[in-house]
Amino acid sequence: MLNKSLVLWDNQTRQIRDAVTNVEKHFGELCQIFAAYVRKTARLRDKADLLVNEIHAYAATETPNLKLGLKSFADEFAKLQDYRQAEVERLEAKVVEPLKYYGTIVKLKREDLKMTLTAKNREAKQLTQLEKTRQRNPSDRHIIVSFAESELQRASMDATRTSRQLEETIDNFEKQKIKDIRNILSEFVTIEMLFHGKALEIYTTAFQNIQNIDENEDIEIFRSSLYPQDYPSRLDIVRANSKSPLQRTGSSKFSTEIVQVR
């Protein structure tokens, strides 16, 4: 029965060690993947920055209305990239770093556990020893019982103390782990939501900027840049030089059409 108890104790030890190793493994994996997620977000921001620059460069070559619309859009989009930058920094500080730091926490916890488990093992051995001593001397039952009583009492009190310590260590580890993963994921969601909320706000303005672009006004401006009004039409030139009857025969409609040629 004592053997069975020691087997159980071994199982518990293994189970606790496995639990710590498991957290170490999975928190480590999570840390790496979250870090990669943050890096990709930063890469997305880089591309968005390029987009801002290119839209500004294109806007500079365009007619006033389109130029204004593009510039306003680029400005809003640039603002969103500032928020994306904040998102990247926050994720780094509130998600990746705490997960990275967990490696250290796990190491410390493992030391704690090792110490407590060593103490527990020592006690388990003492109990086994006690059991053996008693079994070897069945005739001296009285002395043995007295000896066993004091020894066992001491061993039991030690066992109680270290057991309570172990229990506390494990409980704290488990509690802290659940609290930490809950906090880390909550931070992740909060940071992401903050960004998505800002994105909705900014895109609403950006959408209006784009919708406000009026092509008709720009077409007029483009036309007048191509055909300056103070320049004579070619028909006027021919007329001035030839002084022909054309001046009379040319219908007003025809003249209007020629004016359009300018």
Added chain:
Amino acid sequence: MLNKSLVLWDNQTRQIRDAVTNVEKHFGELCQIFAAYVRKTARLRDKADLLVNEIHAYAATETPNLKLGLKSFADEFAKLQDYRQAEVERLEAKVVEPLKYYGTIVKLKREDLKMTLTAKNREAKQLTQLEKTRQRNPSDRHIIVSFAESELQRASMDATRTSRQLEETIDNFEKQKIKDIRNILSEFVTIEMLFHGKALEIYTTAFQNIQNIDENEDIEIFRSSLYPQDYPSRLDIVRANSKSPLQRTGSSKFSTEIVQVR
């Protein structure tokens, strides 16, 4: 004066060609950068997918409450990646493809312009020829004027027609360009907003899933997995074997503590 008009015409031609080249250049750049932006969004989705898998893998090793919380979170986060995938596909179809297709549009427009500009140039030469003929024969003014009248009338009508065509071609190109960039950017904003809106919705649920994780319940479960209740405590074993007065001397508090050791 005719020379001055031809210089103006050359300027116009160059200006129109530059405008088309400018659009070709900048729409091309925009296409490339938007494509890169979409690719980075897809990479971000890849990392998020890894995160979903890892959270599921970790959840499988955890106590029921934490497991449920992590699984629910991962499920919501996976849902968001489906929307990110839709975002990627929509951006590809509604932003990158139309910009890519613009290369073809610009080529066709350039052909249109080339044809119209060739016709205009031919007419400009005819007008120059007409002018020269008249200047060379100032004595035969009457015959020349009659000749010039019919020639000029034909040339002018041609000029009117091709000019109107050129104007229409340019106008359409400018109008289409403004409409297209406005549509493309509007589509971009709409697709992004759709995603951000969904993200807010999904993260709201995910946040609740995480907050609902109750560590106390899990600690109890973890404890009972370490110390099964149907197993005797070590003190019980010693008691059973020794039949010592310990059974009487052991205080109830002490016994309780030993029970906790299990």
